[in-house]
Amino acid sequence: MRIGLRTAIDYTDRRERFVDKPNSDTISVAIIEDRKETREGLSVLINATPGFVCRHVYPAMEAALEQIGTEAPRVALIDIGLPGMSGIDGLSILHERYPAITPVILTVYKDDERIFQAMCAGACGYLLKKTAPSRLVEAIREIAAGGAVMSPEVAIRVVELFRKSPQPRPAAPVLSAQELRLLKLLTQGHQNKTAAAELGLSIHTVSCYLRSIYEKLHVHSRSEAVARALRTRLVE
Numbered sequence: 001m002r003i004g005l006r007t008a009i010d011y012t013d014r015r016e017r018f019v020d021k022p023n024s025d026t027i028s029v030a031i032i033e034d035r036k037e038t039r040e041g042l043s044v045l046i047n048a049t050p051g052f053v054c055r056h057v058y059p060a061m062e063a064a065l066e067q068i069g070t071e072a073p074r075v076a077l078i079d080i081g082l083p084g085m086s087g088i089d090g091l092s093i094l095h096e097r098y099p100a101i102t103p104v105i106l107t108v109y110k111d112d113e114r115i116f117q118a119m120c121a122g123a124c125g126y127l128l129k130k131t132a133p134s135r136l137v138e139a140i141r142e143i144a145a146g147g148a149v150m151s152p153e154v155a156i157r158v159v160e161l162f163r164k165s166p167q168p169r170p171a172a173p174v175l176s177a178q179e180l181r182l183l184k185l186l187t188q189g190h191q192n193k194t195a196a197a198e199l200g201l202s203i204h205t206v207s208c209y210l211r212s213i214y215e216k217l218h219v220h221s222r223s224e225a226v227a228r229a230l231r232t233r234l235v236e
Contacts, residue, residue, distance in 0.1 A: 027144045028073040030056035030101070032064045032090075034082050038129070042077065049137050059083075061090030065097065072098050074144050078123075080107040080114060088117050095122040102143050106131075110153050119158075124221045125149040142191060147210075148222030155189030158226060175216055175234070182209050184235040187226050 029046050031054060033039045039057050046054040056073055058064040061082050068076070076094065080087040091103050104125035105118045118126055125143050127136065128151040139149040150158065175183065178199070185195040196206045214220060217228045229235050 025051065027052050027075065027140060028056075028071070029054045029140060030058070030064065030068055030073040030076040032058045032061055032076060032082065032087065033079045033106070034059050035079075038079075045133050045137070046140075052137070052140070061085040061087060061094075065090060065093060068094070068101070069098060072101055074100070075102045075104060075140050077104055077106040077140075080105060080109055080118070088114065088121050091118065091123060092121040104140075104143055104149070106136075110151070110157060112157055115154055115157055119223055119227060124223055126154045126223070127151050128153065138191075146221075147192065148224070148226075149191065150189055150223065150226075152189040155187070155226075158187075158230070175213065179209050179213050179216075180235065182206060183213055183225065183229050186222060187229055187235055 029052060031039055031042050031046075033042065036059070039059065043054045043057050046052045054073075055071060056064070056068055056076075058067070059082075061078075062084055064076070078087040078091055078094075082090070087105065087107070091105070094101060094103055102124050103122060104127060105123045106127050106129060107114070108129050110128060115126060125139065125148050127139060127149060131139070131151060142149055181199060182195055185198055190198065192203050192206050192210070196203045199206065201209075210222075210225075213225055217225055219225045219228055
């Protein structure tokens with residue numbers, strides 16, 4: 001996704017229709033991105049989408065860490081290649097200072113090392129900048145609802161990364177057959193909607209299974225569940 005001013009203009013008419021004041025259901029988003037065109041494009045996209053608002057836009061992680069606590073957002077989109085402190089280095093500090101903010105990496109990088117570092121630092125999502133604007137908005141909504149998201153290419157890299165790790169097989173949590181099927185779909189990069197279609201279930205039922213999986217695996221996000229499943233070889 002190369003969200004710039006041209007893409008932003010496409011959403012201007014939608015922004016003008018979004019005149020209601022933000023309420024408790026509004027998803028607030030922060031952007032930490034050094035490229036001005038990308039920052040502005042993302043900001044317009046988010047503010048043009050009903051139910052979303054972007055009040056925090058920063059060109060560097062240092063500025064975000066200093067100022068983001070004022071009306072802290074629910075979701076933060078973080079670039080990796082920032083001037084000064086990198087997005088990954090700042091992510092762990094952000095997570096420690098503001099645990100209510102859900103951090104999501106939005107980058108051009110999809111190499112194993114950065115993906116692994118971001119997940120270890122507490123990222124609840126890892127999206128590539130070529131992600132379509134409509135999918136990005138949907139991903140932010142899923143993140144705000146307690147899920148986790150990865151671009152398909154990243155999900156494949158995560159699977160390969162953990163398959164290469166020679167980990168001993170510990171005692172596996174007792175998951176139902178349906179939960180195991182859902183967990184396998186998650187490792188393949190499926191989201192709730194596509195997993196529901198694959199399993200022939202409603203999205204609500206998939207969400208219930210997902211909560212059960214989190215509880216049994218002692219994790220709090222989709223990315224943690226995927227990492228745990230692959231590390232312990234719950235799915236092949």
